[in-house]
Amino acid sequence: MATKTATQPLTGKALLQKLKEIPHLSRREKARECGYSSLTKENQARVNIGAFLNAVLEAKGVSLDSDGDKDGRGREATYRVSVHKNGQIVIGASYTEKMGLKVGDEFEIKLGYKHIHLKQIGEDGEID
Numbered sequence: 001m002a003t004k005t006a007t008q009p010l011t012g013k014a015l016l017q018k019l020k021e022i023p024h025l026s027r028r029e030k031a032r033e034c035g036y037s038s039l040t041k042e043n044q045a046r047v048n049i050g051a052f053l054n055a056v057l058e059a060k061g062v063s064l065d066s067d068g069d070k071d072g073r074g075r076e077a078t079y080r081v082s083v084h085k086n087g088q089i090v091i092g093a094s095y096t097e098k099m100g101l102k103v104g105d106e107f108e109i110k111l112g113y114k115h116i117h118l119k120q121i122g123e124d125g126e127i128d
Contacts, residue, residue, distance in 0.1 A: 009035035009051070015059045027052075 010018055018034050025033065031052035038046050057064065061079075081089050101120075110117040 007035050012059050
């Protein structure tokens with residue numbers, strides 16, 4: 001049976017920052033460096049890889065826990081998209097519904113350095 005360590009494991013931005021500082025280490029070593037290890041009653045080191053990986057996912061905004069507000073229909077919006085093979089990026093209906101967009105709404109696309117701005121064009125032709 002494992003006992004708790006004296007220090008708190010890193011979470012959130014602190015965890016992600018630490019991982020950037022130690023890319024050369026193995027997964028087990030990274031977990032240990034980030035505080036996800038403890039000593040057993042026999043004084044043997046134990047690394048908790050599962051808790052470490054869950055903390056990394058959570059820090060990156062990925063939750064594996066089920067949410068009570070889901071209605072059980074389809075996938076949940078994740079606010080992440082990827083470019084399709086045909087070069088298109090699709091913004092799903094859950095996003096457009098959340099923003100109150102309607103069929104025919106128009107946007108101006110502005111390209112920045114590694115980002116895209118979508119600015120909605122109002123009914124009068126002005127950018128909102």
